Amino acid sequence: MTNITEKLELFEVFVRSKRGLDHKHVGSLHAEDHEQALEYARDCYTRRSEGVSIWVVKSSDICSSQEDDADCFYDPSDDKPYRHATYYVLPDPVNNM
Amino acid sequence: MTPEENFMRKIENEEKIEPKDWMPDEYRKNLIRQISQHAHSEVIGMQPEGNWITRAPSLRRKAVLLSKVQDEAGHGLYLYSACETLGISRSEMIEQLQSGKAKYSSIFNYPTLTWADVGAIGWLVDGAAIVNQVSLQRTSYGPYSRGMIRICKEESFHQRQGYEAILALAKGSEGQKAMAQDALNRFYWPALMMFGPHDSESAHSAKSMTWKIKRETNDDLRQKFVDQTVKQIEVLGLEHPDKNIKWNEERGHYDSSDLNWDEFWSVINGNGHCNRQRIEHHVAAHDEGEWVRDAITAYNEKKRAKSAQNAA
Numbered sequence: 001m002t003n004i005t006e007k008l009e010l011f012e013v014f015v016r017s018k019r020g021l022d023h024k025h026v027g028s029l030h031a032e033d034h035e036q037a038l039e040y041a042r043d044c045y046t047r048r049s050e051g052v053s054i055w056v057v058k059s060s061d062i063c064s065s066q067e068d069d070a071d072c073f074y075d076p077s078d079d080k081p082y083r084h085a086t087y088y089v090l091p092d093p094v095n096n097m
Numbered sequence: 098m099t100p101e102e103n104f105m106r107k108i109e110n111e112e113k114i115e116p117k118d119w120m121p122d123e124y125r126k127n128l129i130r131q132i133s134q135h136a137h138s139e140v141i142g143m144q145p146e147g148n149w150i151t152r153a154p155s156l157r158r159k160a161v162l163l164s165k166v167q168d169e170a171g172h173g174l175y176l177y178s179a180c181e182t183l184g185i186s187r188s189e190m191i192e193q194l195q196s197g198k199a200k201y202s203s204i205f206n207y208p209t210l211t212w213a214d215v216g217a218i219g220w221l222v223d224g225a226a227i228v229n230q231v232s233l234q235r236t237s238y239g240p241y242s243r244g245m246i247r248i249c250k251e252e253s254f255h256q257r258q259g260y261e262a263i264l265a266l267a268k269g270s271e272g273q274k275a276m277a278q279d280a281l282n283r284f285y286w287p288a289l290m291m292f293g294p295h296d297s298e299s300a301h302s303a304k305s306m307t308w309k310i311k312r313e314t315n316d317d318l319r320q321k322f323v324d325q326t327v328k329q330i331e332v333l334g335l336e337h338p339d340k341n342i343k344w345n346e347e348r349g350h351y352d353s354s355d356l357n358w359d360e361f362w363s364v365i366n367g368n369g370h371c372n373r374q375r376i377e378h379h380v381a382a383h384d385e386g387e388w389v390r391d392a393i394t395a396y397n398e399k400k401r402a403k404s405a406q407n408a409a
Contacts, residue, residue: 020113020239053115082161083168085253088261094329097224097256 010059011037013044015051023055031056108309113239116182124308127301128238129183130199131310136176137194137201141375143169145209146218154212161258162215168255172248179240195380203361204287206369213266213273213280219259220329221281221288227252228322229292237309260329267333278335285326285338290361292319323353 008030014023026045031037037056046054065073081087090097098106100119107114114120143166150166153159177187193199204222209215227249234245266277293315296302305311323342330337341354364372 016115019107019115020242022243080160080164082157082258083164083254085257088254088257090257090260090264091332094260094332097253097260097325097329 008032009037011041011056012059012062013037013041014055014057015041015045016053016055017051019052023053026050028059034058108237111309113242114237115239123304124310125183127305127308127310128241129180129185130301131305132176132180132183132238132241133185133190133193134200134202136173136180136190137199138205139169139173139176141194141201141205141379142222144375144378145205145207145371146215148209149212149215152212153215158262165219165255165258168251172251175244175247176241179238179244182240191383195376195383197367197376200365201375202291203364203369204284204291205375206364206371207283207287208370210283211276211280213263213276214284216259216261216263216266216277217280217284219255219257220263221259221284221326222291223252223255223259224326225288225291225322227256228318228325232313232318233311235309235312241310264333267335274335277333281330281333281335282338286356286360287364289319289322289356290364292316292322294358294361320350323351327351 009032010028011031011034012028013026015026016023029037029040029044031040034056038054041054041056045051077083101121104114104118104120104124107118114124146162146166146169150159150162153162177190180190181187190199194201209218230245230249230252234242234249236242236245263277263280266273268274293299293302296314296316299315302311302314306314327337327342339354341352343352345352363369367373
């Protein structure tokens with residue numbers, strides 16, 4: 001018998017806990033389609049009213065950078081400390097800007 | 098409860114409105130006007146400073162300025178994206194900018210004549226923008242509010258690098274100090290105008306306040322900026338451009354001169370030094386980028402055709 005989860009699609013679940021906040025990744029689940037994924041997500045992740053809005057996205061539709069590539073992906077920023085406010089030393093009386 | 102009542106209940110309870118919520122048409126229109134104008138300002142704002150990138154006085158200043166201008170492009174993108182959640186497309190917004198139907202902040206119609214102007218822009222123009230944007234972090238529309246939070250986080254370096262640059266001039270030779278003073282004299286007043294007309298003259302203010310799109314009035318925000326700038330001018334050792342600036346113990350604020358509103362309306366209506374140049378440049382840059390957009394579309398079509406062929 002094949003495992004049923006092998007036939008079902010994997011979905012990633014994002015929940016907005018409160019109006020005004022971003023949707024945040026909370027986990028994943030298997031479902032037949034988007035509609036079912038949304039219902040499962042409600043049952044799995046918002047049983048205690050943790051959210052006001054849920055997004056479900058097929059995991060296979062997510063394109064992500066690889067942790068292993070992090071060095072060459074981000075190192076162009078590492079030598080630019082001047083992008084940070086703290087880089088600039090100002091006289092005390094005006095240092096609150 | 099009617100949709101309208103439900104909407105107002107959210108607003109009154111300080112809840113954010115999110116893209117798929119019901120909202121009055123006028124609320125949507127008001128937001129599109131304000132957010133797109135804000136986005137256009139970020140994008141057009143790259144021009145006066147971009148003017149000095151190749152002539153920055155040192156490699157360090159050049160790298161800093163490049164980074165700042167790059168941030169402005171990013172801020173334009175955040176805001177265009179927030180605006181698109183309201184159902185207007187990017188190309189419609191660009192068209193409205195280029196045809197003059199949509200406005201951008203008038204401050205960017207002033208020319209940057211000297212290197213000191215770049216410092217004055219970071220310090221005063223970004224400083225004024227921050228006062229406004231800090232307030233807008235509490236705007237009632239979710240995507241706009243989140244965009245403002247992200248922008249404010251990135252913006253602090255803009256003001257500090259500007260102040261640092263003008264401080265170097267103010268503490269420099271007589272000539273450099275004079276250049277700093279001249280930049281302050283020219284940019285101080287237009288920076289105050291960035292907050293818009295007096296509340297009594299502002300066409301959209303009342304409704305925007307009721308709907309909490311705006312959280313503080315033009316005049317209150319302007320006062321905040323006037324107050325915080327006095328000390329900053331003093332530390333530079335420069336002369337305050339407003340001869341009537343005076344601490345008012347009773348109000349707990351500085352009193353100041355009224356602005357030249359004729360100039361304000363004249364620049365808004367297209368008669369500033371650089372209005373035509375700014376839009377011409379935007380149109381040219383947009384047209385010159387056409388082949389890049391075409392290439393992306395062509396490449397995507399080619400890839401699609403290829404994968405369809407492989408699947409068959």
